[in-house]
Amino acid sequence: MRKKNIFNFFLGGLFILVSMNNMNGQENEHNDEAEEHGQEAHATAEEDGAVNTKEGIKEFVDHHLKDSHYFSFFADGEAGEHFGFPLPVILWDNGLKVFSASEFHYGEELAEIDGTHYKLYHTKIYKTDAEGTITYDERGFPANEKPLDFSITKNVIAMLTASLLLFLFFWGLARNYKKSKIPTGFGRILEPLVIYVRDDIAKPNIGPKYKKYMSLLLTVFFFILLLNLFGLTPLGINVTGNIAVTFGLALITFLIVQFSGNKHYWKHIFWMPGVPVPMKIVLMPIEILGMFTKPFALMIRLFANMTAGHVVVMSLLGLIFIFQNWIAGPTFFLFTIFISVIELLVAFLQAYIFTLLSALYIGMAVEDHADHPDDHSDDLPVV
Amino acid sequence: MEIPQMVGAGLIVIGAGIGLGMIGGRAMDAIARQPEATGKIQTAMIIIAALLEGIAFAALFAS
Numbered sequence: 001m002r003k004k005n006i007f008n009f010f011l012g013g014l015f016i017l018v019s020m021n022n023m024n025g026q027e028n029e030h031n032d033e034a035e036e037h038g039q040e041a042h043a044t045a046e047e048d049g050a051v052n053t054k055e056g057i058k059e060f061v062d063h064h065l066k067d068s069h070y071f072s073f074f075a076d077g078e079a080g081e082h083f084g085f086p087l088p089v090i091l092w093d094n095g096l097k098v099f100s101a102s103e104f105h106y107g108e109e110l111a112e113i114d115g116t117h118y119k120l121y122h123t124k125i126y127k128t129d130a131e132g133t134i135t136y137d138e139r140g141f142p143a144n145e146k147p148l149d150f151s152i153t154k155n156v157i158a159m160l161t162a163s164l165l166l167f168l169f170f171w172g173l174a175r176n177y178k179k180s181k182i183p184t185g186f187g188r189i190l191e192p193l194v195i196y197v198r199d200d201i202a203k204p205n206i207g208p209k210y211k212k213y214m215s216l217l218l219t220v221f222f223f224i225l226l227l228n229l230f231g232l233t234p235l236g237i238n239v240t241g242n243i244a245v246t247f248g249l250a251l252i253t254f255l256i257v258q259f260s261g262n263k264h265y266w267k268h269i270f271w272m273p274g275v276p277v278p279m280k281i282v283l284m285p286i287e288i289l290g291m292f293t294k295p296f297a298l299m300i301r302l303f304a305n306m307t308a309g310h311v312v313v314m315s316l317l318g319l320i321f322i323f324q325n326w327i328a329g330p331t332f333f334l335f336t337i338f339i340s341v342i343e344l345l346v347a348f349l350q351a352y353i354f355t356l357l358s359a360l361y362i363g364m365a366v367e368d369h370a371d372h373p374d375d376h377s378d379d380l381p382v383v
Numbered sequence: 384m385e386i387p388q389m390v391g392a393g394l395i396v397i398g399a400g401i402g403l404g405m406i407g408g409r410a411m412d413a414i415a416r417q418p419e420a421t422g423k424i425q426t427a428m429i430i431i432a433a434l435l436e437g438i439a440f441a442a443l444f445a446s
Contacts, residue, residue: 300444304443
């Protein structure tokens, strides 16, 4: 009972804290957006104002969703000033090339490294000639050669920070247990969550072999949770809304499920017991497809949920700039706060669901069929 | 986005909405019948809702 109270208290506190943070973030974004809008209007003043704003907002949202070679806090479009810092660029292009993203001057200039010119174009790095010309293919995508980009981008920074924070938190918690059975400080917040993952996610879904997979589930849960919460901060880092990141997470789950699958698991895939032979043949490709669709759904779910959440928040903010009157401003501002609080719920829910489904899939793979015979004779009515 | 895709996206959302509504409604019924089983029902509900959501999102991306 007491643990539950602590958990509730923690959740409530975190809600308030992060929503406050988020409100700050919205104000920042306001500024950003206003500047973006100002820049757009300035650039094409003759054109229709409404279309302009819409395009500006679309561009802004797109930019927010993407990864970046800069860690920028906000930008003054009209003055051309950026507040933030460049991140290191690491390219593999006939040898390792390391330089600072400041060489690009926010995409305005070419970076010349060892006689090769690189251009930052829509957050991607392309190889160009000395003039920086970008050629397009028939579908309108840049056809220039792309070097392999291993840069430490904004998302990478966020992931490293999350990993470091998790390490510090849990290292502290683990050290605590050596001294006493009751954690102190921040560990009191973490312990209920760890126990929650163990008792409500791992134990019921994996069964008696849950201990082996606890480290994976805990890591995945806290990593996704922390990154989701990062996405709600004013920094606007959209890591879990990046399909490459969710692909990586889903790949780990996929590999672990396949490698921990016992003979029953493989039998159920390739030669389903308890059904007639023609059915076995029909079921085999479906089951093999199912092996891949499960982690694929994990990947899409997390990515789409986080991206959709960010888009909704940003679009609601954008509506303020489309309507530009006294009624719409406060209304959409309140709407945005409301959606942000829902996003906070989604941040927890998605971390929970990813962990839960991972546990479920692992449970399917390691399930022991000792309690019922292989031939599924228990499908028949037992007298 | 072109018109067929938009119609498709609309249909997906309608389908997902019906599905989620049914899951939620049935879960409410079940909880009202057996309030002591709330925890179990909620977990099952969330799993099914997540699976449905996954399919809906996959379809949305395909469209």
